[in-house]
Structure formats: structure tokens, C-alpha cells
Amino acid sequence: MTQDERYTVGLKKLQEIDGEAGEAVITSLSGLSEDIGTYIISFAFGEVYSRPSLDLKQREMITITSLLSQGDTAAQLRVHINGSLNVGLTPQDIIETFIQCIPYVGFPKVLNAVTIAKEVFSQRGI
Numbered sequence: 001m002t003q004d005e006r007y008t009v010g011l012k013k014l015q016e017i018d019g020e021a022g023e024a025v026i027t028s029l030s031g032l033s034e035d036i037g038t039y040i041i042s043f044a045f046g047e048v049y050s051r052p053s054l055d056l057k058q059r060e061m062i063t064i065t066s067l068l069s070q071g072d073t074a075a076q077l078r079v080h081i082n083g084s085l086n087v088g089l090t091p092q093d094i095i096e097t098f099i100q101c102i103p104y105v106g107f108p109k110v111l112n113a114v115t116i117a118k119e120v121f122s123q124r125g126i
Contacts, residue, residue, distance in 0.1 A: 001047075003042060005046075007041055007042045009046045010043075014026070014041055017087055019082070021079045022083070025037075025079060057089055060084040061093070063084075064097060064113070065100075065101060067113075068105065068109055068110065068112075077117075085124065091117070094117055098114055098117070
């Protein structure tokens with residue numbers, strides 16, 4: 001796949017998963033760091049998210065788990081919790097995913113992620 005094709009595929013995948021939130025992230029990088037936006041679209045979404053073995057629900061579940069375990073990723077968690085809902089995960093699926101992380105990353109990181117999830121759910125009227 002060419003770089004242009006990866007970008008096109010990635011942009012489509014970004015819109016499918018994250019919608020306006022994903023576009024806002026890319027827009028926020030304009031001016032000084034457009035290359036980062038291009039990497040996100042071409043690599044993360046054009047190559048990784050477009051691989052065939054896992055479906056988008058599984059990929060988003062892994063993504064929110066990874067973000068939760070890193071800590072200090074509130075903005076990215078907001079985007080990907082929304083993305084998780086967009087691809088069909090339920091609020092219960094998301095909270096259960098976070099609960100599964102408690103023995104491995106601890107209560108503080110999970111509680112922070114739950115707080116962000118509650119904000120996202122509230123904004124979406126869930």
C-alpha cells in the first residue's frame with residue numbers, strides 16, 4: 001500500500017471510529033505538528049486499525065486498556081471511550097474492561113478512567 005493509500009484508508013477508519021473527536025485531534029495539530037496527525041492517520045489508523053484479525057470493538061477495548069494503564073492520558077481516553085461506543089461497545093463493556101485492569105494497574109488508574117468514562121457517558125446522554 002502506498003503512503004497516499006494508507007492515509008486514505010486511515011482517514012476513513014479514523015472517521016468510522018472517532019468521528020468528530022478524531023478530526024478535532026488532527027485539527028489541533030495543524031500549524032506546528034501536522035506530521036504527527038499524518039502519522040496518526042497513516043500508521044495508527046491506516047495500518048494498525050485496518051489489520052484484519054481483530055474487529056474494531058476488540059481494538060478499542062485494547063486501546064482504552066492501554067491508555068488507562070499509562071495514566072495521564074485523559075484526553076486520549078475521552079476520544080477512545082467515545083470511539084468504543086461508536087463501534088458498538090456498551091458502557092457496561094467499558095466499565096468491565098476497566099474492572100479487569102484493577103489487579104494489574106491498580107485502583108487509582110482505574111478510578112481515573114471511570115471518572116472520564118462517566119463524563120463521556122453523561123455528555124452522550126447515557
